[in-house]
Structures are given as structure tokens and as C-alpha cells.
Amino acid sequence: xxxxxxxxxxxxxxSAAAAAVxxxxxxxxxxxSTAVDPxxxxxxxxxxxxxxxxxxxxxxxxxxxxxxAAIPQLLMNNVYETLVKIDQDGAVVxxxxxxxxxxxxxxxxxxxxxxxxxxxxxSAFDAADVVASFDRVRTDWLNAIKGKMDVVAxxxxxxxxxxxxxxxxxxxxxxxxxxxxxxxxxxxxxxxxDLRTTAIGTGPYTILSVxxxxxxxxxxxxxYWGGPAPLTTITVRYLSDPTAAVNALRAGDVDMLFNAASGxxxxxxxxxxxxxxxxxxxxxxxxxxxxxxxxxxxDVRVRRAFAYAVDRQxxxxxxxxxxxxxVVAMVTPQDPYCEDLTGVYPFDPARARALLAExxxxxxxxxxDVPNLAYATTAAExxxxxxADVGVRVRIVTDEFPAVWLDKVFTRHDFQMSVIQHSxxxxxxxxxxxxxxxxxxxxxxxxxxxxxxxxxxxxxxxxMRRVARQIVDDAGxxxxxxxxxxxxxxxxxxxxxxxxxxxxxxLTRLAWR
Amino acid sequence: xxxxxxxxxxxxxATLAVASVLVFLVLxxLPGDAAVxxxxxxxxxDAxxxxxxxxxxxxPLIAQYASWMGGLLRxxxxxxxxxxxxxxxxxxxxxxxxxxxxxxxxxxxLLVAVPLGTLAAVTHRSATGTLIAGASQVGVAVPNFxxxxxxxxxVAVRARWLPAGGWVPPAVDMAEFxxxxxxxxxxxxxxxxxxxxxxxxxxxxxxxxxxxLRTARAAGHTRGSALVRHGLRNAxxxxxxxxxxxxxxxxxxxxxxxxxxxxxxxxxxxVDAVQQRDLQAVQSMVMVLVVLVVxxxxxxxxxxxxxxxxxxxxxx
Numbered sequence: 001x002x003x004x005x006x007x008x009x010x011x012x013x014x015s016a017a018a019a020a021v022x023x024x025x026x027x028x029x030x031x032x033s034t035a036v037d038p039x040x041x042x043x044x045x046x047x048x049x050x051x052x053x054x055x056x057x058x059x060x061x062x063x064x065x066x067x068x069a070a071i072p073q074l075l076m077n078n079v080y081e082t083l084v085k086i087d088q089d090g091a092v093v094x095x096x097x098x099x100x101x102x103x104x105x106x107x108x109x110x111x112x113x114x115x116x117x118x119x120x121x122x123s124a125f126d127a128a129d130v131v132a133s134f135d136r137v138r139t140d141w142l143n144a145i146k147g148k149m150d151v152v153a154x155x156x157x158x159x160x161x162x163x164x165x166x167x168x169x170x171x172x173x174x175x176x177x178x179x180x181x182x183x184x185x186x187x188x189x190x191x192x193x194d195l196r197t198t199a200i201g202t203g204p205y206t207i208l209s210v211x212x213x214x215x216x217x218x219x220x221x222x223x224y225w226g227g228p229a230p231l232t233t234i235t236v237r238y239l240s241d242p243t244a245a246v247n248a249l250r251a252g253d254v255d256m257l258f259n260a261a262s263g264x265x266x267x268x269x270x271x272x273x274x275x276x277x278x279x280x281x282x283x284x285x286x287x288x289x290x291x292x293x294x295x296x297x298x299d300v301r302v303r304r305a306f307a308y309a310v311d312r313q314x315x316x317x318x319x320x321x322x323x324x325x326x327v328v329a330m331v332t333p334q335d336p337y338c339e340d341l342t343g344v345y346p347f348d349p350a351r352a353r354a355l356l357a358e359x360x361x362x363x364x365x366x367x368x369d370v371p372n373l374a375y376a377t378t379a380a381e382x383x384x385x386x387x388a389d390v391g392v393r394v395r396i397v398t399d400e401f402p403a404v405w406l407d408k409v410f411t412r413h414d415f416q417m418s419v420i421q422h423s424x425x426x427x428x429x430x431x432x433x434x435x436x437x438x439x440x441x442x443x444x445x446x447x448x449x450x451x452x453x454x455x456x457x458x459x460x461x462x463x464m465r466r467v468a469r470q471i472v473d474d475a476g477x478x479x480x481x482x483x484x485x486x487x488x489x490x491x492x493x494x495x496x497x498x499x500x501x502x503x504x505x506x507l508t509r510l511a512w513r
Numbered sequence: 514x515x516x517x518x519x520x521x522x523x524x525x526x527a528t529l530a531v532a533s534v535l536v537f538l539v540l541x542x543l544p545g546d547a548a549v550x551x552x553x554x555x556x557x558x559d560a561x562x563x564x565x566x567x568x569x570x571x572x573p574l575i576a577q578y579a580s581w582m583g584g585l586l587r588x589x590x591x592x593x594x595x596x597x598x599x600x601x602x603x604x605x606x607x608x609x610x611x612x613x614x615x616x617x618x619x620x621x622x623l624l625v626a627v628p629l630g631t632l633a634a635v636t637h638r639s640a641t642g643t644l645i646a647g648a649s650q651v652g653v654a655v656p657n658f659x660x661x662x663x664x665x666x667x668v669a670v671r672a673r674w675l676p677a678g679g680w681v682p683p684a685v686d687m688a689e690f691x692x693x694x695x696x697x698x699x700x701x702x703x704x705x706x707x708x709x710x711x712x713x714x715x716x717x718x719x720x721x722x723x724x725x726l727r728t729a730r731a732a733g734h735t736r737g738s739a740l741v742r743h744g745l746r747n748a749x750x751x752x753x754x755x756x757x758x759x760x761x762x763x764x765x766x767x768x769x770x771x772x773x774x775x776x777x778x779x780x781x782x783x784v785d786a787v788q789q790r791d792l793q794a795v796q797s798m799v800m801v802l803v804v805l806v807v808x809x810x811x812x813x814x815x816x817x818x819x820x821x822x823x824x825x826x827x828x829x
Contacts, residue, residue: 059551059595059596059789060597065560066551066552066553067554067555067556142557142559143555143560144556196597197598212596212777213607213781214679214777215679239678239775241772244677244678247665247666247669247677248679250669251665251669251675251677252673253677400788401788402545402550402788403543403544403790404544406545406549406550407544407545407549410549411549
């Protein structure tokens with residue numbers, strides 16, 4: 001417990017430091033931060049291949065038209081690269097841009113591009129590719145995350161290695177968004193390329209083969225700009241059943257599990273002492289969501305009562321074997337505006353009862369729509385029993401995921417309470433926007449958020465903290481815990497990057513000792 | 514003989530037609546919007562509308578059914594709702610995997626069951642016979658997945674003799690193919706061996722009580738040679754029946770075994786497709802399974818005719 005707290009405090013300090021780095025970098029109008037150090041060449045180890053088990057398989061390779069975390073998880077950083085990268089501490093650091101200047105009014109960014117970079121099809125990377133990629137977001141993307149580039153008014157080529165981006169208004173979020181899939185750089189000429197089956201990026205790996213339902217094999221690029229990729233092949237096996245994944249690891253069929261085993265299984269593997277277990281943070285907030293549009297959750301007192309009634313630490317201990325981070329707002333330790341708000345709703349059943357009485361809800365019954373996912377059903381049962389302790393009768397309805405849950409809860413808003421993991425990075429404003437399935441009344445926070453985005457970096461941090469505090473105060477939904485990134489691997493594997501700061505599973509530094 | 518075959522073919526066609534309508538309609542009752550599942554939570558309304566138009570899910574059911582059937586008759590399963598890939602090569606690929614496991618499993622089962630069942634019948638009054646009968650009784654009660662789980666934990670995880678799962682096509686690497694195919698086939702075959710052993714035993718016991726066997730022995734045959742020359746052929750009809758029924762059951766049982774061993778066969782593809790509401794894929798795959806089951810029954814019916822001339826009359 002003590003160590004967990006210390007670790008949390010350390011993380012917090014780290015994120016504060018990261019925020020300071022971002023702030024400094026922006027304030028100085030140049031990216032003075034340290035350059036990325038892509039993995040050095042082969043480490044001289046015997047093996048140059050690695051097999052990684054992952055749970056969710058991409059349905060195709062095109063995240064511009066298909067949403068779902070599995071596609072950018074595999075492709076970002078490994079195959080596709082961006083101008084800037086979000087590093088393990090949440091700081092924005094150079095990748096395909098070596099540096100950038102920001103105009104006085106912070107609406108004009110001039111990116112200086114790395115030279116000598118090639119795409120996996122052999123063509124050279126230059127300013128035209130950046131312009132085409134940014135323009136395509138507006139014209140060709142069908143994924144709603146394209147909205148993250150709405151603030152861009154114009155992208156121009158200054159010369160072959162310089163690009164100027166003009167924004168409609170200053171935006172703090174935009175530069176960080178460039179480090180996610182929406183900022184991926186494609187070759188300017190994509191004629192005849194089906195992105196669903198072909199991925200052409202500047203990253204250290206390229207897609208070698210796809211066997212649907214089984215595996216995707218990546219091949220290391222010897223001509224990668226940062227030096228040859230450390231591995232010749234990375235085989236990503238898709239094992240949706242955690243037990244099968246654990247068996248594969250123990251049988252020696254795979255070398256690393258990336259979030260492919262349950263918390264309990266990771267504890268057991270850890271106890272064996274034959275594997276390294278790496279716990280990092282993720283961007284996956286497990287959210288107890290309320291339908292703010294319908295009774296009883298249109299009453300803030302009821303929502304707050306539920307927040308007091310749930311012992312979130314106990315839920316995390318049960319549903320995730322204690323792995324994870326306690327946060328109550330949808331803010332992760334790597335977000336620059338991270339602030340500890342867990343004290344707002346301590347576990348306090350008496351207070352919950354009092355609030356329910358105040359709201360006139362002594363004999364409350366609610367329906368709890370739970371997707372048939374292991375963490376969700378486990379968490380839901382505990383939440384239900386804790387709510388029963390404060391006099392709320394909970395009727396659990398299991399919804400098949402994804403089909404039924406998406407249709408009923410997400411699309412038709414036909415629910416009172418639900419629980420689901422929201423995996424996207426920096427999704428506080430998405431989830432707590434008026435149109436989203438929670439139906440949170442964002443009339444107070446929307447202007448705050450807009451002002452924060454357009455303000456100075458310090459105003460951004462302060463403003464977003466205010467937004468997060470307001471959302472927590474309104475108890476539009478309660479984050480039960482921030483899911484961990486749990487990696488179990490052969491002890492000889494190095495270069496594991498534990499923190500999932502964007503949707504990417506960054507394998508670029510993976511190598512054998 | 515020819516009329517009987519024509520009669521059987523007619524039955525097959527009717528069965529397939531009815532099955533196709535049922536499969537198509539049942540899937541339409543499932544809750545969940547395929548477009549939302551395919552495109553996910555970040556899909557724009559434009560993208561959803563586009564998707565529905567592209568995949569024809571906004572058309573009347575009768576039109577959807579007609580175009581599906583039209584495709585099937587040309588052996589074209591259409592394209593997957595979710596991946597956008599052509600289904601025909603994918604399904605054929607997966608069917609192959611499933612058939613390999615089922616085929617090897619059945620071969621294994623027969624290699625064990627026929628001699629063991631016959632032995633159990635011949636020695637049914639001795640300890641050996643009782644032991645085999647008892648062991649097969651236990652075997653029948655064990656579910657496929659349990660055998661699979663036990664094999665994985667002992668042979669793969671503890672001993673590390675064979676991989677815990679996965680699949681390598683024979684064309685890619687023959688040695689690896691065999692390493693991967695052994696455990697799932699054994700898991701599927703073990704239970705079948707137990708089941709078929711019991712049927713072989715009782716069929717042979719039945720035949721041993723027949724008059725013609727007594728006649729054969731009176732004509733100078735030993736019990737063993739009488740059984741081989743006259744008995745087994747007669748025991749063949751019930752054995753072929755049970756093998757047919759079990760083959761059909763194995764096609765379905767393979768779903769579970771494929772899950773345990775992470776084998777990319779038809780079963781695991783089917784489960785994924787149902788979860789993703791990839792209706793185009795699901796209905797085509799179910800039809801493939803229906804065709805396989807019907808084909809097995811057809812072959813069994815034909816074999817009867819070969820094994821037992823008395824059945825060569827229409828209507829019997």
C-alpha cells in the first residue's frame with residue numbers, strides 16, 4: 001500500500017515534470033527538448049525475432065476509415081510515424097520533425113523535417129507528404145477522430161524539409177494530438193493503395209504478412225532512418241482468450257504478453273519468478289457511467305451518492321487484481337493537467353445514504369447494463385453489492401459486447417448505468433460532451449475547455465484542471481480505476497515501454513539482451 | 514440404385530434450401546447494428562450510412578437473401594462486413610483447417626476404436642472386455658475441451674514438448690504443421706474413440722449372436738475368421754451410421770477445440786464473426802457447415818446401399 005502510494009506520488013511528480021517540459025518547450029517557441037533516441041542496431045543477441053501476444057486483432061489496417069484501438073495499437077510508431085511523439089512521460093518530443101517554431105500568436109507552427117527518411121516503399125519523405133497527409137484527414141478520413149485536426153486552417157510546404165501549419169486559433173491540445181494516429185504521415189501518392197491491406201510508413205517496421213484470426217508479422221527495416229530496426233521480425237499473435245495467451249507464454253510459443261492476461265493471471269505468472277512483469281499506465285479508464293438524461297441520474301445528488309457508495313480501490317483490487325491506478329477523473333498521469341482528485345469522493349456509505357435521502361430516493365432500483373467482458377462483470381458485481389449496502393437495488397443486465405452494448409447503450413442511450421473501459425488518450429472532453437452516450441450537460445465545461453485550449457500553456461493546464469474538477473464535482477460518471485498496462489515477458493527482452501501514453505503499443509526498442 | 518441416389522439428392526437439395534432460409538432469418542433477429550460494430554464508436558454518421566449502402570444492409574430482406582443465394586450458387590460468399598475481405602478464400606482456408614483436424618481426429622478414433630471395440634466384444638466376458646467397456650464409458654463422459662485443457666497443461670506448458678496452440682499450414686512448414694496439429698486432433702479424437710469403441714463393441718456383439726456366424730463356424734471357420742469374413746461387414750451398417758453422426762458432431766465440437774488451441778479454423782472464425790455481427794460471414798459459414806453435415810449423411814446413406822443390398826429399394 002505504502003509503496004503503491006509512493007509510486008503514485010512519483011508518477012504524479014513525473015507528470016508534473018512532463019507538464020513543465022511541455023510548457024517550457026512551447027513557451028520557448030522551439031522544441032528544445034531532448035531528441036528521441038531510436039533503438040540502436042542489433043544488440044548482438046542470438047535471436048532477432050520476437051513473438052508478442054495481444055488480445056484484440058485489427059479488423060484491417062486502415063485507421064483512417066475504421067475506428068477501434070487495435071489498428072493504431074499495432075501500427076503507430078512501429079509502422080507509421082508522426083512529426084512529434086508523446087514520450088513515456090507524456091512530453092511532446094521530436095520524431096519526423098527535428099524541431100518546430102511557434103509564432104507569437106501561437107497559430108503558426110513551422111516544422112523542420114528530418115532529412116534522409118524513407119517510406120517502406122522506398123520513396124523519400126518530404127514536406128509534400130506532410131501536407132498531403134494533413135489534408136487527407138479532412139478529405140478522406142471517415143473516423144471521427146479526424147475532428148482533432150479541425151483546428152488546422154492550412155498546411156503549406158515552405159521547402160522540401162519545412163512545413164508551415166496555420167491554425168484557426170491557438171490550440172494546446174493540437175500539438176499533442178499530432179503524436180497520435182491523426183498525425184500519421186503517409187506517402188503523398190496513395191493512388192491505387194488500399195490502406196485496409198497495405199501500410200506504408202516511415203517507421204522501423206513494415207507489415208510482412210497478415211493471417212486473419214491468427215497473426216500479423218512485422219519485418220524490421222534495415223534502412224530505417226534511426227538505424228536498422230533492432231529485430232528482423234516481430235510476430236504479433238492475437239490471442240483473445242487470456243488462458244490461451246498464458247499457456248502460449250508458458251509453453252514458450254510467445255515471448256511477451258502485452259495486456260493479454262488478466263490481473264490474476266499476471267500475479268500468478270509473477271509468482272513463478274521466471275518472467276519479468278512490467279506494469280505501466282494506460283489510457284484506459286474503466287468508467288462507471290450514468291445516463292445523465294434519465295431519472296434518477298438527472299439528479300446530481302444521486303450521482304454523487306453513487307460516487308460515495310462505491311469503494312473504487314476494492315473494485316480495482318477485485319477486477320484487476322490490484323493492478324492499476326486510482327483516478328476519479330478521466331485524466332491519466334501523463335496528461336499535463338493531471339491532478340489528484342481521488343479525495344473528492346472517499347468511500348463513505350453513510351454520506352451516500354444521506355444524499356439519497358435528500359434526493360428522496362430511499363427505495364431506489366436501477367438497471368445496470370454490463371458488457372460481457374471479464375473486468376466489467378467482475379467490477380459490476382462488486383459495485384452492485386456496495387450499492388445494495390446503501391439501500392440501492394441493482395438489477396444487472398448482461399449485454400453481449402460489442403454488438404448489443406454498442407447498439408443499446410452507446411447508440412440508443414437505452415440504459416441507466418453501465419461500465420466500460422474508455423481507451424482513447426485524452427478523452428475527457430469527448431466522453432463528457434453533450435452528445436456522447438452519458439448525456440453529460442457540458443454547458444459549464446465546454447466554454448472552460450475552449451478557453452483553456454486557446455490559452456497559454458499554463459492557462460491550458462489550469463483550465464483543464466478546472467474542467468476536470470467540475471466534471472468530478474458533477475459526477476457525470478465515475479472512473480473506477482485506470483487500467484494498467486500489464487506486460488509479462490521473457491526476462492531477456494529489453495526495450496519494453498510500459499506506459500501506453502497514446503493508443504500505440506510501441507515495440508520500436510524491443511530487443512534481446 | 515439410380516432412383517435411390519436421385520431420391521437422396523432431392524432430399525439434400527430440399528434440406529439445403531430450407532436451412533438457408535432459416536439461417537438467413539435467424540441471424541436477422543439478432544440484436545445489434547452491424548454497421549456500428551464494424552465501424553466502432555468513432556464512426557461518423559456519414560460513414561455509417563455509406564457502410565450500410567456499401568454492404569446492402571439497408572435493402573429489403575428478400576433482396577438481401579436473393580443476392581446472397583445468387584452468390585452461393587456461384588460459390589461466391591461475398592465480402593466480409595467487417596474486414597472488407599473476400600470471404601470465399603477465407604472460408605475455404607478455414608474449412609480446410611477444420612477438416613484436417615476433424616479428419617485426423619476421426620482417423621485416430623477409428624484406428625483405436627475398431628480394434629479395441631472388436632476386442633472388447635470378443636472378450637466381453639473376460640477382464641479385458643470389462644476394462645475396455647469401463648474405460649470407454651468414462652471416455653464418453655469427458656468433454657472435448659477438458660481433454661484439450663489437460664493436453665495443453667501437461668504436454669505443452671509443463672513438458673514443453675509441443676506448442677500450446679496456433680497453426681502453421683502444411684504448405685508453409687510441414688514439420689511445424691505436424692507439431693501444431695497433433696494436440697487438437699488428439700483432443701478431438703480421444704473422446705470420439707471412446708464413443709465409437711462402445712458402438713463397435715455392441716455392433717460386434719450383436720453380430721456374434723447372429724445365426725449366420727454360427728453357420729460359418731459350423732462350416733469350419735474359427736471364431737476370429739468367421740467374424741472377419743462375415744461379421745464385420747454386417748456390423749458395418751451401425752458403425753457407419755455412428756461414424757457419420759459423430760463426424761457431424763465433430764464438426765461442431767471442433768469449435769471448442771479450436772478455441773482451446775487457438776486454431777484458426779471455421780469454428781473460431783464463426784465465433785468471431787457472430788460477435789462482430791458479420792452476418793455475411795456467419796450465414797455463409799453456417800451454410801458450409803450445413804453442407805458438410807448433409808454431405809456426410811448423404812455418403813452414409815450411399816454406404817448403406819453398398820454394405821447392405823437389402824436397402825437398395827426406394828423408400829426403405
